[in-house]
Amino acid sequence: MQKRKICVITATRAEWYLLSKLCKEIQADENLELQLIITGAHLSQNQGLTYKEIEQEFKINKKIQILLANDDKIALCKTMGLAFISLSEALAELSPDIALILGDRYEMLAVASTCLLLHIPLAHLCGGELTLGAFDDSIRHAITKMAHLHFVSTSLYKKRVEQLGEESSKVFNVGSLAGELILNTKLLSKKELEKSLNFSFDKNIYLITYHPTTLKLQSLQYEVKMLLDSLDTLENASLIFTKANADEMGLFINEKLQSYCEKNAHKARLFDNLGSQKYLSLMKIAKAVVGNSSSGISEAVFFKSPCINIGDRQKGRLRTINIIDTPMNELKKAFEMLENKAFKAKLQNLKNPYKNKNASKMIKEVLKKVDLSTILQKKFIDLK
Template sequence: MSQPVKLAVVTGTRAEYGLLRPVIQNLMACPEAELSVLVTGAHLAPEYGNTVAEIEADGVPVAARIPILAPGESGPLATAGAVERTIHGFVRWFAENRPACVLVLGDRYEIFAVAQAAAFAGVPVAHISGGDVTLGAADDWYRHCITKIAHLHFPSCDESARRVIQMGEQPATVFNVGGLGDENIRTMTLLGLDELSQSIGFDLTRPYGLVTFHPETAGGADPAAQSDALLAAMDAVSAATGLHWLVTKANADAGGLIINEELDRWAAAHPDTVAVRTSLGVVRYLSAMKGAAVVLGNSSSGVVETPTFGVPTVNVGDRQKGRPICENVIGCPADESAIEAALHKALSPAFRTTARKARSPYNGGNTSEKIVEILLREVRRPGFGAPKTFYEGELPK
């Protein structure tokens, strides 16, 4: 039997780990893989919930913790500083440990920096969820840069796979495997509302909305003004309908701490109708999504994962602009009156009927198993990781 392949998987946020979780579990169970899970970013920051504990609670050994966030930093300089620390820390780890490939997911700045570090160290990159478009976030260009570094691509739908090839990637390296979020929803054992309420410490047997709102990092939007508009609209809808709110805090993007401070003040003023949590973890988050009367905000989960449940969703602003939008999603500007109107529409019986008909474009079957199988096969191919050539042939129809 051949030696196990040394592979690294990197995770920096709660949402990303929730998607990578089945891939990591399959790699851990595979005798052909020698896996190192590298943890960084918001996972290691108290202000974002120290969510590395969720990884360890799943029984996942953490091979390295590489902290990159500096307390007190904010804005573009904080992002640049985190990128600098990421490159420095990960180049050292890759140089010392020499994995055959590093697997990354998505489009955040720390993952962009990890991909750069791997390239500097001569370690090939495999990339999940390339080819997506999110015009309201700097993640859009981070993602495309990662695509050009990566040797192996796992886009989540046909449209994204085509874009990866349009960027000059060889079709033989592009595998449309479907979405990991969709797989989680179809395969994970979720909690009922009574159990979820007890776990969170907030009564979710009453109608509630699930909310996640991140900064728009492209276009110059003001996170404080946008969150003010969001919270005012939520107050108005609660007054009219009695709806309660379960809110997960913003991520570590520039402006996220501003939003989170606003959320804490708002929750303190509404203790009976609002629960704000730093992180729910993937099981509780998807359980809450399943039971929600409406999902609100600008998280990718609102447009990528809610169609599988058929839950009414209001997508606010431009952060997710460019992604496929299904029938269950209403888009609106980050304006109080527009958000309020969209929420009332989403809560209507007629729209709930429409939302149930949504069909996700991300259903790829056993996505995590496909990724592991293809990754192990391709990494063993002679010449894997050699300099890439630009594809200039026909595009898939």
Template sequence: MNKVIKILALTGIRSEYDLLYPLLKGMQASTDYDLGIIVSGAHHSPLHDFSVELIRNDGFTIVDCIENLLYSDSLLGKTKSSAVLMGALAQTLARENPDFLMVLGDREESIIGSLTATYMNIPVIHLAGGDNTYPEGGNVDEQIRHAATKLSHVHFTMMEEHSTRVKRLGEEPWRVFTVGSAGIDRLREEKHLDTTELSKAMGYDISQDYLVLIHHPLSSSIEQAADEIRICLEQCIETGLQVFVGAPNSDPGSQEILKVLQEYSVSSQVHLYRNLKRNVFVNLLRNAKCLVGNSSLGIHEAPYLCLPAINVGERQKGRIAGKNVQFVPPNPIDIRNAINKALHNEDYRKELKEDRFIYGDGYMVEKSLEIMKSLPSKKELLAKKITY
């Protein structure tokens, strides 16, 4: 009889959890895995409407809730929050003693999780490593992502280019697997809602064309966050379309963005949301005319939906992107021109189908589950060798 693999997954924010969700769901449905979730960070915050409840409603076993997020909009606050997370996570891992810890991406959860587990001789599975961003002025996410790679033992990447970069960091090739983004699995699997169903779920009439705006602060230029979201909002409103605006992430600068969003919420065109049900959010994107802001959603998942994305400012700069993404500086004229192209250039919109599968085919889960069952012993996994 094969040994059941005990895996703990660490999540700290809704956007990251939604990318993990398809794989977590796959593990939960399999008798080969014993899955537990460690819920931390913004999941316990009103910023995202206490999204820990979503995880509970999804039926996963939560092995620990770590309330580490300080109410702060500063770099110091984020650093202290990370320190709190590490201390609490160590206690959880000592108690649960999993076979693997799973982390995703480039937030503090990935670096703190991989560092803590490595010190405790627990192999780490890192999702979405090998990606690359190089905004002017730098971005801490770039450093965190690659540092988490070096602290991890198994790598599930989204693209062959990412796998190549992970190997160039000195990781042994047998540890690196190109599986695609689980976010594409989520889009493929979610039930389609018609506009009547979606309007009822949203509480707004969405039978007319609309835009979606999601904008986050950048660690190297948090003082510009409020100005950028204001310019984006003005240009979205200028179209005359309804604008659905998501809450920013919990990074420094987010509170200044929220102040601007509250200011514009008096407009009949602007509709703010903090935490939508998964199928509602997916169908909101499916029916949108354009995505504006700087969310990685525009890079990784919007191509599959053939959804035009206007990436404003330096965040996400350098990532491999499909034809759906227009990178523009945060000024009104460039944003307005990009939105007009996305809305009215039919030849451009037809081209978007060419890059639909740039970040995966929607079957990341099946590939990953098979790989995890065939991984070598803990002793072999922990014995990392650098290849250069």
């Protein structure tokens, strides 16, 4: 019996953390063949060359370099052009039975479009979500319309994908891949983290990731200054930053963070890539996760850790009571909320809508058994 070839394409560290367990499931199945295409930030020196982490456990079939030195609008468009050219050649050569991608980034829009033109069935993870403060929102929904199988995190997201005209039988609510990752990760203690990071923590640890808000870039310089000024006022604080992703103006943010951390080395560190174990271990013991990353929304909830979510980048995502939404100019109030007794009490009764410990296995079984003979012939289901 010929193995079914599943090609997983990833461009960022955030995607890979969520995909790694699924890739192990595919790799271990005797009826499936895992193909891996690595691109984007994985191959960037500035982003920590995260492909090396992947190579420790998996064979990488193709490495596709697409990022340019700049990160302005024209550079991102050219990056997508390079992705189209190289992906078309790589996918034609590998000839997968089905391709699989996660999320809402512009690199994945190029993947989805290439698969569409090459007649390769596409499975999409994490559709149906909303991020109204970024153009990723439009990308996610566009990928949904080009995909043939949909694996979503909640029943609400399943309804949204169906609202876009997708067949209910092709939409699977599998829960959160992050939750599965957390359950299968041996977390480090505070002392182990200090040794691993070569950094002594103060009383209060803040885990900070701030990405460009792609629809409101004109005020980014002001926002980054306000963020750093606010963090600078925190007492007994250790500030652990992870770099912004490879979006427009991401390099600007990283340069400002690097400069701040060099001047405040006694309390602040910037990391290209912490790796999932250290990142999740920090999230568990942090006084708060701070910034505008999706991980604060969908992962901090597993530890009942407070998340100070800044601005509109994650506007529209499902909220849990550990999240403190705030505009940048009211960060002081948000930090004060961390000491609020009523807020702390609510965290003890936090309900997690993402919980599911078998997401990867559920996805793998669908990929293994789905009939691919007619899957390219999509129907549009009108709302009743």
